[in-house]
Amino acid sequence: MKDWQSLVDLRALNTWMERQGLGKGEIENPQPLAGGTQNLLLRFQRDGNDYVLRRPPRHLRANSNDTMRREMRLLAALADTKVPHPRLLAACPEEDVIGVAFYLMEPIDGFNATCDFPESHGASADWVHRMGLSLVEGITALGAVDYEQVGLTGFGKPEGFLERQVPRWRAQLESYRAFAEWPGPGGIPGVDRVAQWLEHHRPATFEPGILHGDYHLANVLYRHDSPELAAIVDWELTTIGDPLMDLGWLLATTPDHLDLRINQENDPLGKAFPDRETMIDHYRVHSDRDLGHIEWYGVLACYKLGLILEGTYARACAGKAPVETGERLHARTITLFERALGWIA
Template identity: 90%
Template sequence: MKDWQSLVDLRALNTWMEQQGLGKGDIENPLPLAGGTQNLLLRFQRHGKDYVLRRPPRHLRANSNDTMRREMRLLAALADTNVPHPRLLAACPEEDVIGVAFYLMEPIDGFNATCDFPESHGASADQVHRMGLSLVEGITALGAVDYEKVGLSGFGKPEGFLERQVPRWRAQLESYQAFSEWPGADGIPGVDRVGQWLERHRPDTFQPGIIHGDYHLANVLYCHDRPELAAIVDWELTTIGDPLIDLGWLLATTPDHLDLRINQEGDSLAAAFPDRQAMIEHYRTRSGRDLSHIEWYGVLACYKLGLILEGTYARACAGKAPMETGERLHNRTITLFERALGWIS
């Protein structure tokens, strides 16, 4: 985080924390943290306690502050559940303290497996396999939460949730035509076929629940001392919808987020990770949800993510994003659609 001092007024934050009854004393050892999103993280100590502050990005989007307010509401609702998550310590939905809405959470003692893979976890195929099962268990726990009982009524619009998916993301794709330099949707294999298949095979009903919205290996932290989830992070896309969306997202993205290092025996760590069928079966044993249409959710995840990534390519073609990044994400879009076509053929 460059020039974070201009993004977090420590004097104003210190005053606010004292007003919230969070002890006295100066903020010490501020340290910007790398995160999986554009939202910003700052770790610091105060009055003998560690905190992590989360705030919107430097360049605010129209909904950036509302996203922070939704995250703090969600984390507060999860406080007494068994969902692994960062514990909310204090929330400031107002924008007049440091200029944006923000919240403070407890630091997580964990690691991101896509960035840092401890030797202890990679030494055993059983350890790696268990990490994959724990990843599945995170969303079974989340999907089991009664969102109304924890105070999340009105947090999302479950009515017509599945019916909105394909039109919503098709409209996103069509919006890229504003970039005249973009070659168009013809460069995405089977884009019409996949969309039509999704419309024809859409499940008739679902049981509403909390969804994370971007659930994959890069958005969780693992415990250092055991192959279990320490926390699910990056909640900016959370809403109320069909929790099987998260399982579909996991099925669609897992190969792209696996650590492919070689352990001491010369075996690929990814080979020990549960495959898609193993993840589905593990979810089935821990959830009462109907998985008879789970293929649909995996295809939808490929469709949605692929169309989102194509947006960066369209912007790159127009000179509004690095072309190297745009081409890399365009190739991933192609991979996702080829994966979807393989599932529906």
């Protein structure tokens, strides 16, 4: 983000850090970091220590500041758990310092496997396989946290959580009819059949816990010196609900074979990455949650993500988003629903 200077008043930030007892002196070497969202990540040094600031995007959504406050509360709650996460250093829920709520976290020494895959990892099928297993272990650790014990009572609404899912996303789909140029849901294979299957096969009960809400390979960082997770990142969709939804999301978003061997041609070690059954089995080993309905969570993830992506296609049809992007995401929606239909066949 080239124009970050207008989004973070370094003088005001420096004064606030002074009041918080976070060292002395001026802020040095501020550098924006690439991220998976529009939220700004700014890394800098002060008094010999490294920090990463996270704040909402320039064009605020109605809940942008509340989302920041939820993230800082969640990260504070995870402080003494086994969940790999960025350590919260300081939080500013008020909006009068730099104009928005923000927080400071510890920089993570790690890499995003979807953007930068080290040769040390790509050279070993064992490491590629272990990366997939550690990805699963991230959500088993998260799901094992007693959310009430760590102070997250009231953080979400677990009552009726599963019952709300299909109606919520069906309504989202119907809202796209506001874009008259959108051809409608008829181009999505099995959209009604998948919804009906989900309603008829919904688990009767679940054990509430913390879920990330958007858990996939691009939202974790791996250690440079091992195939283990360094941190789970991008917590803006976290809530209290059914943690098995994170596993379902992982199953829905992980391709059958990943080509992670980007350093050498014609040797796709992505085949060493665990397949869905291996991920499910590994989750079962590390969690006492009942996986008897796990296919339901995978189908729900396909349904939810597919309908979210269809929104961009609807906006593109109306000239409110790039046509190429809309068509690409519509194609992915079709793929997700075809995957769901294959699971319920």
